[in-house]
Amino acid sequence: MNEPITNLWSVPLLVMIPILTAIVVNLLYNKARAIRVISIGAAIAVLAISVVSPYGFHWFAGHPAVNADGTYTFTASVFSWKLSLEYYYGPLQQILIAVTSLLLLFVVVIATKSLSKNYGPYVAIVFLTYVSAAAVIMTNDFYNLWIAVELGSLLVAGLVASSGTGYAQKAALKYTFFSALAGSGLAISLGLILGITGYANITDAIHFLMTNDLGGMHAVLYVAFAFLALAWVYAGGLIPVHPLKSDVYRSAFPHATVLLQAQSKLMLVAIGIVLLRMFGALPFAREVMLSISVLTMIIGIVMALIQTDFRWTLAYIIVSHSGLVTVGLSLGTYKGIVGGLFQAVNDIIYMSILLLCCEMLLYFGKGTSIKFNGGIAKKSPWLAAFVILGTFAASGIPPFNGFQSELIIIQAALEQSLPEVAAVVLMVSISTFIALFRAVYSIFLKPGEDHPVRQSEAKRFEIPTTVFVFLSVLLAISFVLGVYPQLALGFLTESALKVVFVPWVP
Amino acid sequence: MIDTFMTVAYLMVIGVTIGAVAALLQKDLLRAAYITGAESIALAFLFHALLAPDLGLTQAIVGTVLMPGIIILAILKTRRREESD
């Protein structure tokens, strides 16, 4: 395909609007109304840009091989690209960034409403977290990938620590120490890949690996894979890091966790696709990725089953379902990758429903432990309805979106003759239902103890209209994707095809 | 024949090593922060020797002023000596 060389207008806007908003909002001290207007406006602008933007590239340096008529050729044979630093905005990027922008809008509205007056820095961190997620999914070079992952982990620490409890600060400190270790490993991996191939651009590097014989340098490639996989694990919260990451999820405000889980799923998808494209041909690479994912699913769901607090159950279920995303990716087939990407989209949506319900539960002022609650369904039937439908979506019950992606992953695992993996996916889906419904039953449905004074004051509780709208929108998306999965699959098939058949194309 | 340049490089590597170990063994945290500053100067020389003078300048500024400055601020806000038990 021939296209004229123009940088896409929307990519720098998607990155720069949130950064500028973060700077401006950070400077506005004690001006609650201005902060609210600016941040909501920026979130809406970003959402609109991500929806209407066409697909294309944005180059920061270097240029492709140019034809005489000012176009460039997009084939393997004429491959004299020196793209270096490059962003790519395609269908996969569009759907993931659009969903994340929607969540950013919700998070900003809730954050500017529920917190005290001086929340400028907090909103700034929220916007920067969004930037790190958007940059990591759009980038097609190791340099920007590394910076996005590093800054993303620092921002996670900031977002968690700003919830102010001692437990959150401890979780942030532990996570930052580990990210310092793993980030150094990522820098070394980057140096090794640059040393072997000489290209910062992932497309160029993969093309170099495919056309040149490395000879004795293969061992270096394994070291680079190991360090990059370590970064994948810590950015997404897979198995050895799951205690740190689940601490992070449960000690942040639930509305911040909405963005945190979206960010870590985007990191998992972005780095996982890079790992597949770059190292998928190495022996044992996919096996290592697959075993990490399966262990994450099993241990995450077992930990979720033994928790006695709704927040902690949700934290471990997020960890476990990250494993579900990466199982699909690391199967490495076309169907598996489509299933993994679709699962990432679905997971972000239904986990947001449950986390927003958890945030509403905190408004009752009785905490989220399953021991001290009961009978919320009577006081707020809408909230109970939303949380039960969210549970259905999360545990893969047919009319909702979780079912479709889990079905694709199970089919992909069976096609690869890995019935064990399929069984584990089924087990995770059933245990998710058990773990969630246990908490939902004892918090919402079980008749609560009757304190006549308390009941009268709690009866007046209603969900705020904004949150009601957000939950309805998310549930509607979940339902529509469950009934018409082709709507989302149309966005995902192209990149899955590229990863499997032409891995050097972004 | 003794190569002066390589001798200085050896000395700087030894300096980096001693600085790193000494900073971690030092009981007085404030002194440990100063020692990391000294270690950074040796490191900046090594950067110069390894044909990256721009990084040598950056490392000299960041490693001797900014990093110890942040650590010293943290120490002043907390406590100077390590707890014994």
Added chain:
Amino acid sequence: MIEVSLQLLGFIAATILVVVGIAGMLFLDNLIKKLIAFTLLSDGVNLALVSLGYVQGGIVPILEPGASISEFPNSAALIFGPGIVLTNIVIGVSTTAILAALIVALYKRCGSLKASKVLKGERE
């Protein structure tokens, strides 16, 4: 005496720094000591990346006004390592700042700098 090139010397120093840094981060109990160990680790990584780009008998990769352009690619040191290092120094500073802020906040809460005391996994 064994002939040691400057590049190997750089790698040796980098290895020492990385090993000392990781050991300090894992085994020292004081949080500020852990922070200092992290700065040593990031210094070690920087030194390793700079040493990767070293060329024996090469020149500094800056094109002087009178220099010959044809000779330059053959003799100049490789710049990809240093390109990363400049960013890594900045990231190291920001990580140090965030860690220091969290350590101060936790010290105000717990009154101690001992990791075994501060980071205990008790649930609130």
